[in-house]
Amino acid sequence: MHSFAIVTEDLCKDFRVGFALRRQRVLHHLNLQVEEGEVFGYLGPNGAGKTTTIKLLLGLIFPTSGEVSLLGREATHPEARSRLGFLPENPYFYDHLTGREFLDYCGRLLKMEGKRRRSRIAELLERLGIAKAADLQLRRYSKGMIQRIGLAQALLNDPDLLILDEPMSGLDPLGRREVRDLILSLKEEGKTIFFSSHILPDVEMICDRVGILVGGRLREVGVLEEMLEARIESIEVTVREPDFSRLSSLDLPLSSPPRQRGDRVLLLVADENTLRETLDRLHEARVRIVSIVPQRETLEDYFLREVNPGREEGGRAR
Amino acid sequence: MRILAVVLNTFKEAVRDRILYSILVFALLMIGGSALLAALSIGQEAKIIQDLGVASISLFGTLIAVFLGIGLVYKEIERRTLYVLLSRPLPRDQFILGKYLGLGLVLLVNVSLMGLFLFLLTRIYLARWPWHLIPVLGFLFLELLVITGVATFFSSFTTPTLSALFTLSLFFIGHFTPDLKVFVARFGGPLTRVLVDLFYYLLPNLRHFHQEQLLLNGLPLEGIVAFQVVLYGLLYVVAILLLAMLLFARRDLK
Numbered sequence: 001m002h003s004f005a006i007v008t009e010d011l012c013k014d015f016r017v018g019f020a021l022r023r024q025r026v027l028h029h030l031n032l033q034v035e036e037g038e039v040f041g042y043l044g045p046n047g048a049g050k051t052t053t054i055k056l057l058l059g060l061i062f063p064t065s066g067e068v069s070l071l072g073r074e075a076t077h078p079e080a081r082s083r084l085g086f087l088p089e090n091p092y093f094y095d096h097l098t099g100r101e102f103l104d105y106c107g108r109l110l111k112m113e114g115k116r117r118r119s120r121i122a123e124l125l126e127r128l129g130i131a132k133a134a135d136l137q138l139r140r141y142s143k144g145m146i147q148r149i150g151l152a153q154a155l156l157n158d159p160d161l162l163i164l165d166e167p168m169s170g171l172d173p174l175g176r177r178e179v180r181d182l183i184l185s186l187k188e189e190g191k192t193i194f195f196s197s198h199i200l201p202d203v204e205m206i207c208d209r210v211g212i213l214v215g216g217r218l219r220e221v222g223v224l225e226e227m228l229e230a231r232i233e234s235i236e237v238t239v240r241e242p243d244f245s246r247l248s249s250l251d252l253p254l255s256s257p258p259r260q261r262g263d264r265v266l267l268l269v270a271d272e273n274t275l276r277e278t279l280d281r282l283h284e285a286r287v288r289i290v291s292i293v294p295q296r297e298t299l300e301d302y303f304l305r306e307v308n309p310g311r312e313e314g315g316r317a318r
Numbered sequence: 319m320r321i322l323a324v325v326l327n328t329f330k331e332a333v334r335d336r337i338l339y340s341i342l343v344f345a346l347l348m349i350g351g352s353a354l355l356a357a358l359s360i361g362q363e364a365k366i367i368q369d370l371g372v373a374s375i376s377l378f379g380t381l382i383a384v385f386l387g388i389g390l391v392y393k394e395i396e397r398r399t400l401y402v403l404l405s406r407p408l409p410r411d412q413f414i415l416g417k418y419l420g421l422g423l424v425l426l427v428n429v430s431l432m433g434l435f436l437f438l439l440t441r442i443y444l445a446r447w448p449w450h451l452i453p454v455l456g457f458l459f460l461e462l463l464v465i466t467g468v469a470t471f472f473s474s475f476t477t478p479t480l481s482a483l484f485t486l487s488l489f490f491i492g493h494f495t496p497d498l499k500v501f502v503a504r505f506g507g508p509l510t511r512v513l514v515d516l517f518y519y520l521l522p523n524l525r526h527f528h529q530e531q532l533l534l535n536g537l538p539l540e541g542i543v544a545f546q547v548v549l550y551g552l553l554y555v556v557a558i559l560l561l562a563m564l565l566f567a568r569r570d571l572k
Contacts, residue, residue: 015572058405061570078407086405092397094327096334108323109406153402163405 003072005161005192006034006057011066013052026052028217030066034194034209036160039187041203041224042196044213050196051089053213054165057194058086071161082110085154089165089196091146095139099130099149102138106153124152128182144175151182162186164195168202180206233297235275237267238290239282250285252278264290320408321416328420332386338424345378345432353439364443368534371436372454379429379462380489386424387469388481390417395571404571411563418470418559422463429459453539454530460551461527465489467555468522471562475569491517492524522554 011030014023027049034040044050055061057068059076068075071083093102100121107117125131128148133141141149147167154162167183168176176199183193183206197203203210204224211221220227234255241247242263252258255270269275275292282289332338352370356363391414394400403413433455440448468488472481495518502514526547532539 015570055401055571058401060401060404061572062568081405081407084405086402088398088401091402093399093402094331096331097327101330105323105327106402106406109320109403109408111319111407150402 003036004033004069005036005038005071006032006040006194007069008032008053008056009067011053011056011068012064013049013056013061014064025064026216027056030218032211032218032221034192036192037187037190038208039183039193039206040195041207041210042194042213043198043200043203043210044196045198048213049216050213051165052216054086054163054196057163058084082157083160085157085159085162087147087150087154087162087164087167090170091150093138093146093149093153096137098135098137099125099141099145099152100134102149103152103156106156110157112157120156120158121152124155128152129178143170144172147171147175147179151179155186159191161192162194164193166197167195168197168199176202227302233301234268234270234295235272236291236293236295237269237275237278237282238293239265239267240288240290241265246285247287250281250287252281254278268295321412321419324403324408324413324416325420325423328390328417329423332421332424337385338382338428341378341382342428342431345374346435348374348378349432349436349439353443356443364440364448365534367443368436368440368448368451369530371439372451372458372530372534375429375432375436375455376458376461378432379425379458380465382428383421383425383462383465384469384482384485384489386421387466388473388478388485390421390470391473391566392476392478392481400571410567414470414474414563414566415559418466421466421470425462425466426459429455429462450533450536453544454533457527457529457547460548461524464522464524464527464551464554464558467558467562471558471565474562474566488521489524492522495521495523496525523550526550 008030011027011032012025013027014025016022017024030053032053042050042053052061056063057070057075059068070077070080073080094105097105103121103124104117107121112120122131125134128151130145130148130152133145138146138149147170151164151167154164164183167179171179180202183195186193187206207224209221209223210227212219239247240263244258244260244265247258247265247267252267253269253274254267255274256268259266267278269278279289279292349367349371352367352374353363355370356366359366391400394403394417400413404410433451437448437451440451465485465488469481469485472484476484498514499518502511506514529539529543529547
């Protein structure tokens with residue numbers, strides 16, 4: 001039997017908006033189950049309700065209806081909280097504190113004993129590569145350093161469950177890669193990681209499962225490979241053939257007209273059957289084949305299609 | 319331990335803020351400046367210095383209480399620092415209490431510094447130790463604790479601008495409710511009287527904390543009165559903080 005790190009049951013949230021305080025539902029009957037030990041990517045465009053969900057998980061806002069449980073307990077239970085680490089979106093921490101003081105403050109809130117607190121802080125500062133800046137006030141930290149101190153703070157209690165809200169937004173490619181590597185190494189340590197994102201390549205590389213939230217509704221949850229594998233869309237064959245017109249005369253079963261790039265020509269075929277036929281004819285005509293690459297649907301395409309069904313075709317445009 | 323961490327952080331934040339020092343320097347200049355005014359009076363130097371000094375401490379203490387108090391909770395929500403704190407096993411009521419006590423500590427230190435300065439200055443002119451200033455400053459500190467409570471209360475559910483408006487309003491009303499009650503008792507109709515009574519008991523009566531008319535003129539203050547004033551102040555603080563915690567407990571932190 002699986003044990004779950006996060007379970008939400010029929011979770012709904014209404015906010016009151018405007019002058020008349022009209023009710024507006026921002027989260028519709030969310031049923032989510034995140035297994036212990038998995039990396040779960042919570043995806044959706046801006047305004048889909050990702051941060052609202054995270055705030056509900058943390059008890060920063062209260063559900064209109066439905067329930068949340070973390071690590072088998074009610075979300076606001078101190079026991080659940082003490083096994084949890086959280087990194088808010090675009091974190092901002094106390095300007096007046098140094099990195100070390102900030103972590104010390106967080107450690108005190110966790111009731112960590114003095115000696116253990118200090119050694120754990122030193123260890124994390126080292127691990128996240130900000131040991132040199134430890135005694136600098138946070139107002140002098142760069143965006144990337146703030147993100148790191150935020151992660152250090154989240155890891156302080158060696159949590160079983162990490163909730164990260166857009167951990168990679170605003171970071172440069174190097175910083176994103178470091179966060180990605182960190183998440184993967186935490187997964188190896190057996191931690192559950194729930195993170196929201198709209199930076200899709202990052203998600204593709206590290207998530208076991210993803211959930212896609214659009215307009216406050218959870219559209220799909222699944223293992224990423226399975227969600228994408230079912231949709232091998234086309235196969236890309238590149239050939240070297242300076243005489244473009246000769247290719248047209250071969251009457252190849254292509255799914256779209258061939259495109260020329262210098263002395264190379266890009267051919268798109270729909271599936272493996274047509275691929276075989278195409279290769280045979282190319283072979284007969286002694287056309288040199290450079291590469292054959294199956295075009296899997298990327299998460300980005302999937303995402304675009306889910307978010308906006310009308311753009312299904314446009315998503316594949318190359 | 320958790321509350322203590324919040325208290326110390328609040329204190330540290332205020333102490334590392336330059337605004338606090340500007341206020342403090344201004345206050346000390348003003349108290350010192352009263353010595354100049356005193357030079358103009360004949361034989362009343364000590365009285366002038368004490369009157370102006372106590373008024374300065376009251377004014378600048380109130381400024382600190384109001385302007386740090388109004389952002390006390392709001393700023394942590396606005397900057398989302400609170401998210402991290404509350405995702406830890408820190409109950410919301412402990413957070414409110416910690417913030418309040420932190421600012422209380424800031425006020426204690428400030429009033430003590432300003433008070434010490436006034437105490438020494440008065441000593442020079444009075445040619446004896448002005449011990450009677452101690453209870454005056456004590457009551458003044460208690461008044462500031464009440465004002466801070468009011469500011470914390472407003473800060474826990476509204477913006478700093480509105481909090482400032484409400485808190486300052488209550489500060490002024492708080493000094494005039496007794497007059498209003500006397501006035502209405504004489505001229506008002508029954509309905510007005512009920513309303514004013516309601517306000518009188520609901521809003522803080524800050525005049526209780528101003529016993530300097532007696533104390534600065536060398537008149538004795540009865541022990542029972544002093545006790546009542548202290549009790550009133552503490553009960554008011556407890557009540558308004560409980561109210562703040564109650565409102566904050568179920569609040570959505572958007």
